[in-house]
Amino acid sequence: MTTTTAARKRYLSDNPRFLAGLFMSPAVIYIIALVGFPFVLAIIYSFTNISTGNPELDFVGFETFRRVLADPVFREALWNTFLFAVMANLLVVVLATALAEVLIKDFKGKWLVRFLVLLPWVAPVSLATITWLWTLDSIFSPIDWVLRELGLITENVYWLGRPGSAMGSVIAVQVWRIVPLAAVIVMAGLIAIPSEINDAAAVDGASSWRKRFQVTIPLLAPIIAVAVLFGVILSISDMSVVYVLTRGGPTNSTQVLSTWAFIKGIEGGALGQGAAVALFLLPVLIGITAVVLRLARRREVL
Amino acid sequence: MTWQDTDVPALRRRAERRYKMGRFGTYTVAILFAFLAVFPFSWALISMFKQSNDLYVKDNNPFWFNEVPTLEHLRLLFVDTNYLTFIRNTLVVGLAVTLITLALALPVAYALARLRLRWGERMGIAIFLVYLIPPTLLFIPMTRVINYLGLQESLWALIVVYPTITIPISSWLLMGFFKGIPMDLEEQAMVDGHSRIGAIRRVVLPLMFPGIIAVIVFAFTLSAHEFIYALAFNKSSAVKTIATGVPTELVRGDVFFWQSLQGAVILIAVPIALVFNAFLDRFISGFTMGAVKG
Numbered sequence: 001m002t003t004t005t006a007a008r009k010r011y012l013s014d015n016p017r018f019l020a021g022l023f024m025s026p027a028v029i030y031i032i033a034l035v036g037f038p039f040v041l042a043i044i045y046s047f048t049n050i051s052t053g054n055p056e057l058d059f060v061g062f063e064t065f066r067r068v069l070a071d072p073v074f075r076e077a078l079w080n081t082f083l084f085a086v087m088a089n090l091l092v093v094v095l096a097t098a099l100a101e102v103l104i105k106d107f108k109g110k111w112l113v114r115f116l117v118l119l120p121w122v123a124p125v126s127l128a129t130i131t132w133l134w135t136l137d138s139i140f141s142p143i144d145w146v147l148r149e150l151g152l153i154t155e156n157v158y159w160l161g162r163p164g165s166a167m168g169s170v171i172a173v174q175v176w177r178i179v180p181l182a183a184v185i186v187m188a189g190l191i192a193i194p195s196e197i198n199d200a201a202a203v204d205g206a207s208s209w210r211k212r213f214q215v216t217i218p219l220l221a222p223i224i225a226v227a228v229l230f231g232v233i234l235s236i237s238d239m240s241v242v243y244v245l246t247r248g249g250p251t252n253s254t255q256v257l258s259t260w261a262f263i264k265g266i267e268g269g270a271l272g273q274g275a276a277v278a279l280f281l282l283p284v285l286i287g288i289t290a291v292v293l294r295l296a297r298r299r300e301v302l
Numbered sequence: 303m304t305w306q307d308t309d310v311p312a313l314r315r316r317a318e319r320r321y322k323m324g325r326f327g328t329y330t331v332a333i334l335f336a337f338l339a340v341f342p343f344s345w346a347l348i349s350m351f352k353q354s355n356d357l358y359v360k361d362n363n364p365f366w367f368n369e370v371p372t373l374e375h376l377r378l379l380f381v382d383t384n385y386l387t388f389i390r391n392t393l394v395v396g397l398a399v400t401l402i403t404l405a406l407a408l409p410v411a412y413a414l415a416r417l418r419l420r421w422g423e424r425m426g427i428a429i430f431l432v433y434l435i436p437p438t439l440l441f442i443p444m445t446r447v448i449n450y451l452g453l454q455e456s457l458w459a460l461i462v463v464y465p466t467i468t469i470p471i472s473s474w475l476l477m478g479f480f481k482g483i484p485m486d487l488e489e490q491a492m493v494d495g496h497s498r499i500g501a502i503r504r505v506v507l508p509l510m511f512p513g514i515i516a517v518i519v520f521a522f523t524l525s526a527h528e529f530i531y532a533l534a535f536n537k538s539s540a541v542k543t544i545a546t547g548v549p550t551e552l553v554r555g556d557v558f559f560w561q562s563l564q565g566a567v568i569l570i571a572v573p574i575a576l577v578f579n580a581f582l583d584r585f586i587s588g589f590t591m592g593a594v595k596g
Contacts, residue, residue: 014498016417023409023417024425027469030406034447034466035432041443055446095335102331115579116336119343122578123571124527126545130567131342134349134560140357142345142364176338184582237436240529244549258438258530265442266534275442282439289434293427 046276052269064272073252074277077260080167084242084256085235088174092231093224095175096182097217103183104190121180129244132173136160136245160246163253170254174241178234182227189223190216226295229288236281257281343568350375350565357561375561379552384539385566388547391457392526395543398461400521403468404514410469411476412502416485426477433470437530445534459535460543464528468521475520479513480506519581526574544570 046064048057068074103114120128135141136159144156159169193216201215217224239258242248248255248263257280265274348365349357356362356369379385413419414426437444444463445454453459483506491501525543532546539551548570552563 014492016419019498020413020417020419023413027406027410027429027473031429031432031466031469034444034463035435035440038440038443038447039435041446042439045443098331099335102328102335105328107325107328107332110332113332113336115576117339118579118582119571119575120339122523122575122582123343123567124529124545124574126529126549127567127571128342130549130563131346134558134564135342135345137560139360140364145361145364180339233434233436237438238530239438243529243533261438261442262530262534266445271442271446278439278442281436285434285436285439289431292431292434 042275042279045272046279048272050272052271060272064276068273068276073255074260076252077248077255077257077277078280080254081236081256081258083167084171084174084254085232087171088178088235089228089231091171091175092178092182093228095179096186096227097220097224099179099183100186100190103187117183118180120177125177125238125240126244128177129173129241132169132176133160133245136169161250163250166246166250166254170242170245173245174235177241178231181234182231185227185230186220186223189220192223193219222295225291229292233285233288236284343571346564346568350561350568352561354561375559376565378559379562379565383562383566384542384547384551387540388542388544388551389570391541391547392543392545395457395460395464396522396525398457399464399468399525400518402461402465403472403521404517406465407469407472407476407517408510408514410473411480412506414473415477415480426474429470429473432466433474437467437528441530441534444531448535453535455536455538455541457536457541460525460528460532463531463535464521464525467528468517468524471524472517472521475516476510476513479510479516483509516581519577523574523578526570 044057047059047061049060049064050057099117103110103117135143138156138158138161141156141159143159144153147153147157157165160166197215197219198211201211206215236256237258239256239262242254242256242259243262246254248259257277261274261278264270264277268274345364348367351371351373352367353369353372353374356367359368362368410429414422414429419425448454448459448463451462453462487505487509488498488501491505492498496504527545528543529545532543533550536542536546539547542551544566548563548566552559552566
């Protein structure tokens with residue numbers, strides 16, 4: 001500590017440039033070493049045939065990509081990733097907007113509803129998914145029990161055991177998990193709309209549906225875009241739901257790029273091919289990044 | 303039609319009916335969403351207390367205790383499995399990650415919020431973009447890096463890697479908190495003869511308390527949530543966290559210990575959810591880069 005003097009002492013740390021360097025470099029070095037470096041390695045690996053058995057970096061050009069592309073499972077995973085992300089996020093947008101509209105209203109027991117609807121997002125994803133694994137059990141699923149009691153089915157559905165219903169199930173669980181997050185984002189946007197705009201529309205004689213589709217939703221578009229961005233990133237990159245529920249099965253019908261990269265690269269030890277599979281996510285991520293940057297530049301419109 | 307012709311009572315009735323229908327709609331949608339959100343958890347909650355000869359009978363009502371509830375499966379969870387080890391590991395990793403995150407993100411946030419750097423804004427966006435690089439893209443080379451450093455099969459692997467997830471989001475979050483503290487306060491402290499760092503320590507940091515608490519919560523919960531790295535780096539059960547330990551260890555061969563498994567989920571998920579829930583709004587505003595003004 002320093003003593004107070006009439007003429008203030010100069011400290012090296014008072015120089016903003018020096019202080020900036022001092023303050024930023026530890027984190028920047030950390031991120032470069034543990035994000036930047038592995039990121040470059042990921043690209044390098046995909047041009048080698050590195051595996052856990054052969055950790056040498058032998059460059060093979062595009063051979064690894066050729067092998068990955070020739071694999072029918074990869075093509076299925078690519079298509080599934082697309083289907084999974086698009087279907088999940090379409091549902092998320094609709095449901096999250098509906099949920100957000102309810103959550104900004106005042107009603108009794110609102111805090112409880114809020115706590116409950118947020119549970120799927122705030123619980124650790126692998127654990128939350130386990131409750132679904134049990135809910136969709138082939139024999140003891142309570143959903144099947146209800147359907148049987150209602151006489152709608154006689155045999156169990158085997159939710160995760162057939163290709164179509166397995167894909168439907170992993171999409172539904174992903175939606176279940178992301179809707180709370182998206183709803184909270186949309187909610188913040190709804191609150192930010194000045195009430196005068198709605199009042200003006202009402203005075204002009206707009207019905208509530210017209211108000212919703214011609215006033216509220218256009219104003220919400222940028223914020224819904226933000227919610228979708230995070231929804232897409234989570235859907236294409238977070239493998240937890242698919243991995244815990246199906247591991248990509250039955251017979252790769254729910255295989256997505258992230259699970260396939262894990263199964264190839266970590267469980268199968270083909271590091272080069274795993275890295276190459278994961279790299280196919282990069283164009284999508286770059287596209288999303290570009291959109292985020294544009295949003296960031298005109299942040300005042302949000 | 304002039305205003306004299308308006309049938310006021312009829313209009314009032316209509317407005318009232320509309321209001322009531324609106325209330326009804328709100329409650330219906332709210333309850334429906336709450337039901338869907340909670341459904342698998344409630345099934346888990348019932349299952350964890352069911353006896354096996356009740357649970358594993360296909361035609362028994364799954365939502366009812368057809369036999370007396372039992373604590374046997376919870377006892378099994380705590381006595382016969384590594385559940386407590388997973389919890390301990392999660393706490394150790396969470397604590398260490400939180401400390402590293404605070405140590406690295408606080409200075410970054412301060413520099414970006416206060417030092418009026420020319421490249422400050424660009425740097426801020428760059429840090430945010432790091433958050434968009436998902437573990438899926440990095441886990442394969444990261445596994446090699448961790449092996450090279452000799453950290454595989456240890457909690458250190460997770461302690462070293464998780465800050466890459468928590469630092470970017472925490473920096474953004476803290477930046478907002480720093481901007482909320484009036485510049486005059488630290489300038490006054492500097493006029494009074496403190497160095498800049500002295501002013502930060504004595505004046506600014508105490509006011510950052512709410513921001514620091516928020517970062518502690520997020521660093522902790524994100525560490526507890528993380529799945530891919532934990533699955534890729536650590537395969538022996540002594541160094542698993544709850545996120546990987548519970549789904550992989552409470553299964554023997556093809557046999558799931560469903561009741562214990564669901565108990566393990568409920569006992570951990572609900573406390574984490576409660577804490578996270580309390581801070582969610584702050585998290586979202588950091589998460590969306592302040593794009594959401596709410």
